[in-house]
Amino acid sequence: xxxxxxxxxxxxxxxxxxxxxxxxxxxxxxxxxxxxxxxxxxxxxxxxxxxxxxxxxxxxxxxxxxxxxxxxxxxxxxxxxxxxxxxxxxxxxxxxxxxxxxxxxxxxxxxxxxxxxxxxxxxxxxxxxxxxxxxxxxxxxxxxxxxxxxxxxxxxxxxxxxxxxxxxxxxxxxxxxxxxxxxxxxxxxxxxxxxxxxxxxxxxxxxxxxxxxxxxxxxxxxxxxxxxxxxxxxxxxxxxxxxxxxxxxxxxxxxxxxxxxxxxxxxxxx
Amino acid sequence: xxxxxxxxxxxxxxxxxxxxxxxxxxxxxxxxxxxxxxxxxxxxxxxxxxxxxxxxxxxxxxxxxxxxxxxxxxxxxxxxxxxxxxxxxxxxxxxxxxxxxxxxxxxxxxxxxxxxxxxxxxxxxxxxxxxxxxxxxxxxxxxxxxxxxxxxxxxxxxxxxxxxxxxxxxxxxxxxxxxxxxxxxxxxxxxxxxxxxxxxxxxxxxxxxxxxxxxxxxxxxxxxxxxxxxxxxxxxxxxxxxxxxxxxxxxxxxxxxxxxxxxxxxxxxxxxxxxxxxxxxxxx
Numbered sequence: 001x002x003x004x005x006x007x008x009x010x011x012x013x014x015x016x017x018x019x020x021x022x023x024x025x026x027x028x029x030x031x032x033x034x035x036x037x038x039x040x041x042x043x044x045x046x047x048x049x050x051x052x053x054x055x056x057x058x059x060x061x062x063x064x065x066x067x068x069x070x071x072x073x074x075x076x077x078x079x080x081x082x083x084x085x086x087x088x089x090x091x092x093x094x095x096x097x098x099x100x101x102x103x104x105x106x107x108x109x110x111x112x113x114x115x116x117x118x119x120x121x122x123x124x125x126x127x128x129x130x131x132x133x134x135x136x137x138x139x140x141x142x143x144x145x146x147x148x149x150x151x152x153x154x155x156x157x158x159x160x161x162x163x164x165x166x167x168x169x170x171x172x173x174x175x176x177x178x179x180x181x182x183x184x185x186x187x188x189x190x191x192x193x194x195x196x197x198x199x200x201x202x203x204x205x206x207x208x209x210x211x212x213x214x215x216x217x218x219x220x221x222x223x224x225x226x227x228x229x230x231x232x233x234x235x236x237x238x239x240x241x242x243x244x245x246x247x248x249x250x251x252x253x254x255x256x257x258x259x260x261x262x263x264x265x266x267x268x269x270x
Numbered sequence: 271x272x273x274x275x276x277x278x279x280x281x282x283x284x285x286x287x288x289x290x291x292x293x294x295x296x297x298x299x300x301x302x303x304x305x306x307x308x309x310x311x312x313x314x315x316x317x318x319x320x321x322x323x324x325x326x327x328x329x330x331x332x333x334x335x336x337x338x339x340x341x342x343x344x345x346x347x348x349x350x351x352x353x354x355x356x357x358x359x360x361x362x363x364x365x366x367x368x369x370x371x372x373x374x375x376x377x378x379x380x381x382x383x384x385x386x387x388x389x390x391x392x393x394x395x396x397x398x399x400x401x402x403x404x405x406x407x408x409x410x411x412x413x414x415x416x417x418x419x420x421x422x423x424x425x426x427x428x429x430x431x432x433x434x435x436x437x438x439x440x441x442x443x444x445x446x447x448x449x450x451x452x453x454x455x456x457x458x459x460x461x462x463x464x465x466x467x468x469x470x471x472x473x474x475x476x477x478x479x480x481x482x483x484x485x486x487x488x489x490x491x492x493x494x495x496x497x498x499x500x501x502x503x504x505x506x507x508x509x510x511x512x513x514x515x516x517x518x519x520x521x522x523x524x525x526x527x528x529x530x531x532x533x534x535x536x537x538x539x540x541x542x543x544x545x546x547x548x549x550x551x552x553x554x
Contacts, residue, residue, distance in 0.1 A: 002447075002448050003446050003447070003448065004446070004447065004448050004449060004450055006450070007446075007449075007450045007451065008446060010507070011443065011486060011507065014481070014486065014507060015481055015484070015486060018279075018480060018481040019481055019484065022481075154484075159446075262321070263320035263321045264320055264321055264322060265282055265283075265318045265319070265320060265322070265482060265483045266483045267282045267318070267481075267482050267483050268282060268283055268322070269281070269282065269283050269284050270281065270282055
C-alpha cells in the first residue's frame with residue numbers, strides 16, 4: 001500500500017495543472033483547515049499553479065481549534081500563497097438561532113456546506129476552480145458532508161488513503177505540528193476522525209485496501225488479524241454512503257438520459 | 271532509419287485542432303530528417319470519447335479531412351490513430367500507415383477492453399484481420415493498445431515475418447507502488463522486450479500522455495531492437511517528441527543468431543490450434 005511520494009507528487013501536480021488549465025482557468029481556491037489533507041493540497045497547488053494563482057480560504061467556526069487555525073495561516077505564509085480568513089460563526093449561529101438543535105452532526109454539516117458556499121462564491125469572484133481535499137478513506141467511508149466538503153471541481157487526493165497522504169505529507173515537508181495533530185473534521189470541539197469512527201486510520205485503510213483494491217472476502221481479511229465486527233462495520237459504512245458518491249438519480253424516460261446514457265467525458269472538447 | 275516517437279496528448283473530441291497539432295509536429299519531424307513518425311492510439315481524436323465516437327468518426331463523406339495528413343506523408347511515413355466509420359454506423363478504433371500521399375494500410379483494433387474502467391466494446395466494433403504489410407523499411411505489423419497485451423497478435427505477425435511491430439496506445443495510469451512509475455508501464459516494457467527478443471523484430475511503442483477526466487496516460491514510449499535490447503525509453507507522463515536511430519538490417523542478423531523463426535512449426539501449431547479451439551466449441 002506504500003507509494004513513491006516523489007513520483008505521485010509529480011503526477012498530482014500534472015493532474016492539477018492540466019485539469020484546471022484545460023478549462024481556461026489559471027487559479028485554484030480551496031479550504032485550508034490546518035489539517036493534513038488541505039495542507040498537502042496547498043503544497044501541490046502551489047507547485048501546479050504558482051503562488052499568485054492560489055487562494056487558500058481559512059474558515060474557522062468559534063469552536064475550531066485555534067492551534068489549527070494558526071498552523072493554517074503559518075503554512076499559507078510559509079508557502080507564499082494568497083489566503084483569507086473568513087469566520088463562519090455569524091452565518092452558522094444566525095441559522096441555528098431560529099432552528100436550534102443539539103445534534104452535532106446537523107451543525108457540522110451546516111458548517112461544511114457554509115464553507116462550500118464560500119468556496120464557490122470565491123470560485124466565481126476569482127475565476128478559480130475549487131480544489132477538493134477529500135482522501136480515499138473518507139470518500140469510501142462516506143465520512144464527509146454531501147454537497148459540503150465532498151463538493152469540488154478537481155480532487156487530487158481522492159485515490160490516496162489517509163495513510164498514503166501521510167507519506168506524501170512527510171515527503172513534501174508539511175510542518176510537524178500539522179502531521180502530528182489528530183485528524184479531525186473540525187465539526188465540533190475535540191472531535192477526531194478516529195474517535196468518531198471508532199477505528200484507527202491504519203486499521204481503516206488496511207481493511208479498505210483489502211476490501212476495495214484487492215477485493216478480498218471478509219473471511220480472508222479476518223485471517224489477516226481483523227475482527228469480523230470491524231470488517232463488517234467498514235463494509236456497512238461503504239455501502240451506506242454510496243449515494244454520496246453518485247449524482248442525483250434520474251428516472252429514465254427518453255433514449256438518451258443525463259446520468260444514464262448521455263455519455264460524454266467531462267473534458268469534452270478540451 | 272530515423273524514427274520519431276510522438277508521445278503527445280490530444281484535444282478530446284476536437285478533430286480539427288488535433289490535425290493542426292499533428293501537422294506542426296510532423297513538419298518539425300520532417301525538418302529533423304525522420305523517415306517515419308508514430309503517434310499514439312486515437313491521436314486525432316483523444317481516447318475517452320464515449321458518445322463522441324460518432325461525432326469524430328471519419329467516414330465516406332468527410333474523409334477529405336485526412337488529406338492534410340496524407341499530403342504530409344509524401345515526405346515522411348506517418349502512423350496515426352482515429353475513429354473510422356467504415357460502414358455506416360459501424361465504428362472502428364483504427365490506425366493507418368500513411369505513405370507517399372496515400373494510406374498504405376489500416377489496422378482495426380481487435381481487442382477492445384471492456385471491463386472495470388474500460389468500455390470500448392460499447393462504442394467500437396472489433397477488427398477482423400491481422401495483416402502484415404510491406405513498407406520501404408521492411409515488413410510491418412500494426413497493433414493498437416490492448417492488441418499488444420495479447421501474445422497472439424505479435425505471434426501472428428511473427429509468422430508473417432515482420433521486421434517491425436508498431437504498437438500505439440493510450441494506457442491510463444494505474445497501480446501506484448513504491449516504484450517511480452505505474453505498474454501498468456511494466457506490462458508494455460515486458461511485452462516489448464519479450465516480443466522483440468523471441469520474435470526477432472523491432473518493437474516500436476508509442477503511448478499517449480496527458481489527462482482525460484482524471485485518467486493520466488503513462489507515455490513511456492520505447493524501441494526495442496530485434497534481440498530485445500532497449501534502444502530508447504521516453505520519460506513517463508511527459509509530452510515529448512523523441513528521435514531514435516535504428517538499422518533495419520539488425521532483423522536478419524537477429525534471426526540468424528536466434529534461429530527461432532527458422533524452427534517455428536507453423537503447420538503443427540495451426541493444426542493444434544484447430545484441435546484445441548474446436549474441442550472447446552464442441553463442449554459448449
